[in-house]
Amino acid sequence: MSDVILGVNRVSKSFGDRCAVDAVSFQIKRGQTLGLIGPNGAGKSTTVSMICGLLRPDHGEISINGQPVVGGDNTVKKMIGLVPQDLAIYDELSARENLKLFGALYGLKGAVLKTRCDAVLVLVNLEDRAADKPSGFSGGMKRRLNIAAALLHEPQLLILDEPTVGVDPQSRNAIFDSLEILKDRGCSLIYTSHYMEEVERLADQIVVIDHGRVVADESPAMLYQRLPAQAALTVDFSVAPGADIVAAMGLQPGVKCVQMQDHQLKIALAHADHGLGVLQWLVAQGLPPVHYATAKANLEDIFLTLTGRSLRD
Amino acid sequence: MTALLALIRKDILLFFGDRRALILTILMPIVLGAFFGYIFGGSPKEDAGKIDVALVMQDDSTIARNIGAALKNDASLNVIELNVDDARQKVLKGKLSAAIVIPTGFGDASIKGLFGAGAKPEIALYYDPSQTAVLQMTKGLLTQHAMQVVTAELAGGETGKKFVADSLAELEAKVASHSENKALRNVLSSVKELQIENSKPALSASAPAASGLTLPFVTRDEAMISGPARYNGYAHSFAGMSVQFILFMGIDAGISLLLARRLGLWNRLLAAPVSLSSILAARAASCTLIAFALLCIIFIVAGLVFEVRITGDLLGFLGVGLCFAIMTATFGLLIAAFGKTPEAARSMAIFATLIMVMLGGAWVPSFIFPQWMQTATLFVPTRWAVDGFDAMTWRGLGIDVALESMIVQIAFALLFGSLAIWKFRREAERI
Numbered sequence: 001m002s003d004v005i006l007g008v009n010r011v012s013k014s015f016g017d018r019c020a021v022d023a024v025s026f027q028i029k030r031g032q033t034l035g036l037i038g039p040n041g042a043g044k045s046t047t048v049s050m051i052c053g054l055l056r057p058d059h060g061e062i063s064i065n066g067q068p069v070v071g072g073d074n075t076v077k078k079m080i081g082l083v084p085q086d087l088a089i090y091d092e093l094s095a096r097e098n099l100k101l102f103g104a105l106y107g108l109k110g111a112v113l114k115t116r117c118d119a120v121l122v123l124v125n126l127e128d129r130a131a132d133k134p135s136g137f138s139g140g141m142k143r144r145l146n147i148a149a150a151l152l153h154e155p156q157l158l159i160l161d162e163p164t165v166g167v168d169p170q171s172r173n174a175i176f177d178s179l180e181i182l183k184d185r186g187c188s189l190i191y192t193s194h195y196m197e198e199v200e201r202l203a204d205q206i207v208v209i210d211h212g213r214v215v216a217d218e219s220p221a222m223l224y225q226r227l228p229a230q231a232a233l234t235v236d237f238s239v240a241p242g243a244d245i246v247a248a249m250g251l252q253p254g255v256k257c258v259q260m261q262d263h264q265l266k267i268a269l270a271h272a273d274h275g276l277g278v279l280q281w282l283v284a285q286g287l288p289p290v291h292y293a294t295a296k297a298n299l300e301d302i303f304l305t306l307t308g309r310s311l312r313d
Numbered sequence: 314m315t316a317l318l319a320l321i322r323k324d325i326l327l328f329f330g331d332r333r334a335l336i337l338t339i340l341m342p343i344v345l346g347a348f349f350g351y352i353f354g355g356s357p358k359e360d361a362g363k364i365d366v367a368l369v370m371q372d373d374s375t376i377a378r379n380i381g382a383a384l385k386n387d388a389s390l391n392v393i394e395l396n397v398d399d400a401r402q403k404v405l406k407g408k409l410s411a412a413i414v415i416p417t418g419f420g421d422a423s424i425k426g427l428f429g430a431g432a433k434p435e436i437a438l439y440y441d442p443s444q445t446a447v448l449q450m451t452k453g454l455l456t457q458h459a460m461q462v463v464t465a466e467l468a469g470g471e472t473g474k475k476f477v478a479d480s481l482a483e484l485e486a487k488v489a490s491h492s493e494n495k496a497l498r499n500v501l502s503s504v505k506e507l508q509i510e511n512s513k514p515a516l517s518a519s520a521p522a523a524s525g526l527t528l529p530f531v532t533r534d535e536a537m538i539s540g541p542a543r544y545n546g547y548a549h550s551f552a553g554m555s556v557q558f559i560l561f562m563g564i565d566a567g568i569s570l571l572l573a574r575r576l577g578l579w580n581r582l583l584a585a586p587v588s589l590s591s592i593l594a595a596r597a598a599s600c601t602l603i604a605f606a607l608l609c610i611i612f613i614v615a616g617l618v619f620e621v622r623i624t625g626d627l628l629g630f631l632g633v634g635l636c637f638a639i640m641t642a643t644f645g646l647l648i649a650a651f652g653k654t655p656e657a658a659r660s661m662a663i664f665a666t667l668i669m670v671m672l673g674g675a676w677v678p679s680f681i682f683p684q685w686m687q688t689a690t691l692f693v694p695t696r697w698a699v700d701g702f703d704a705m706t707w708r709g710l711g712i713d714v715a716l717e718s719m720i721v722q723i724a725f726a727l728l729f730g731s732l733a734i735w736k737f738r739r740e741a742e743r744i
Contacts, residue, residue, distance in 0.1 A: 052584045074586035082584040086577030105585035149581075 011060030035203030081155030106153035140171020229268035374420020442544035552702035553675030567648030604638035629715025633701035
């Protein structure tokens with residue numbers, strides 16, 4: 001059996017004159033979690049739809065477990081669990097009835113279906129609300145039920161398309177706890193999101209997509225290597241340092257860039273470790289800081305570096 | 314005041330901004346108003362709908378033939394000459410509103426009947442019990458024409474002359490002993506003088522009717538219902554309203570598919586290992602079951618509370634109901650397939666349903682439609698559903714009539730279903 005569970009090879013899709021996805025390629029290895037990030041309209045959902053067989057690519061190929069994804073191929077569909085961006089549950093059916101419906105769609109029945117319903121309800125912490133209708137659920141609980149519906153048939157590849165939209169922090173944590181359990185069990189995940197901290201928390205591999213094109217496909221660690229500055233140091237003084245100090249600061253080891261604003265210096269560092277040396281140098285110059293703070297670069301910064309625009313543009 | 318005006322302006326802009334709703338809001342009352350105005354007589358220059366009547370001529374006398382001709386020339390009637398069996402069957406099945414049977418010997422007997430001499434001839438009048446107003450109108454027209462023809466014949470026709478001559482001869486023999494016969498002889502003598510006057514060409518066309526004469530015939534009215542059935546006005550109204558509101562349920566089923574597509578449920582279902590055909594078939598099947606169950610419940614209530622009885626074939630009733638339910642389900646799929654948004658589709662579907670229900674005779678019986686419209690509505694599935702339910706309830710007809718309704722409804726269901734599947738597949742291929 002191949003180590004690759006999902007292969008996306010130069011896939012393109014256009015809607016009229018607009019090219020939504022342009023020669024996108026990436027792979028996911030078994031048990032890996034892939035974060036798919038990009039701003040609105042970048043092509044994430046179109047890519048997900050093609051992986052699920054809901055859209056037919058104009059060009060390129062997609063395969064799951066070596067089998068090409070062709071619309072209507074039930075064998076491939078059974079390998080995938082889809083958590084769509086929109087809530088795909090019936091408000092008028094109880095949580096358990098919803099799960100029974102989606103389980104039945106994947107061929108589950110009888111005792112197996114009941115067992116799986118119970119298991120996923122426990123996994124998403126909804127076991128005590130199984131008989132309730134989602135119309136009375138909070139947004140977070142509905143999202144968890146949405147995820148549970150995709151887990152019933154124990155898919156080899158779980159695709160989560162922005163699964164935490166409109167969810168409170170507590171529910172978001174509950175969702176992440178569930179996903180981390182799945183990850184530990186060896187389930188492969190695709191996670192698309194605007195929230196960088198979510199992707200950073202889960203992803204082994206990150207595909208950055210913009211204007212329908214892949215602009216980066218690397219591990220988070222490798223992506224950070226692309227940044228000219230890995231960390232930022234902000235230092236406040238009681239007296240503003242002179243221009244000579246600012247110029248000299250720019251020559252210190254690990255310092256990438258220095259900006260002076262009132263009594264505050266903003267210093268971009270090649271690595272967070274260089275922060276201590278910079279502070280010692282300032283003290284040695286007779287400029288002890290009254291306050292300082294460090295910040296690690298994040299995926300938002302990486303996206304800005306790679307595309308020149310913000311993720312929320 | 315500024316705020317009030319701004320709010321008013323906002324409401325007006327919103328109302329007129331939804332062009333589709335605006336068109337329907339204007340179009341609906343115009344169409345419905347025009348329809349009802351037309352079928353209830355329309356403007357004076359328009360022809361009113363004619364009553365379809367069968368005429369069975371068992372008598373070949375001049376009087377019978379003239380009555381037949383007068384009925385055929387009447388602007389309110391559409392007269393078809395048939396034999397008595399065909400006439401009864403057509404009234405029984407609701408194809409004709411009434412049948413008039415002019416019996417053998419009517420001509421001679423009607424003249425005598427005019428003077429109360431001897432037994433009056435009996436005209437059988439078979440009628441559709443759901444159309445009692447039509448019965449009264451037909452009787453009125455028949456009386457009018459019969460009186461005109463019989464009195465005209467008495468005033469100058471051969472039958473009248475013979476009757477007067479025979480009667481006078483008979484009276485001459487008895488007049489000495491009975492003073493009242495003398496008066497009658499005088500009347501007949503006057504009639505004879507009138508006959509002589511009327512035999513002159515210039516006056517023969519406008520013979521006045523004799524006064525003090527009695528109706529020259531009696532009618533025997535017979536409601537055409539098969540078996541022991543009894544007409545129940547609720548039967549038709551329940552059939553009509555069931556058809557209307559179950560079609561509305563079908564609309565909701567279609568709209569729910571459109572909502573599912575909007576909300577992402579549709580894609581979630583398609584992402585599962587089930588085919589598009591399975592999803593559509595499941596929707597059609599569930600809608601059919603719901604529609605059929607609703608229909609049964611409605612008619613059970615109608616039976617328990619309003620004494621509506623299935624006096625025809627029970628299997629036929631169930632068959633008509635099931636086929637209507639299937640047709641409703643495919644109608645829902647058609648809406649889902651061709652509707653662009655739930656809101657727009659709902660407006661259009663309600664409009665289409667109301668038109669179908671109206672033309673199907675669910676609101677007012679189709680017999681009061683003009684003839685061309687009665688023919689045109691044969692292409693409306695609801696007409697067959699309503700007629701099918703009528704046939705199996707108060708008309709008390711057999712499975713053969715139910716089969717007609719079932720076949721036509723299934724044909725419509727196939728048409729609707731095929732169009733819907735074609736559209737769904739076409740869209741699936743496009744993505």
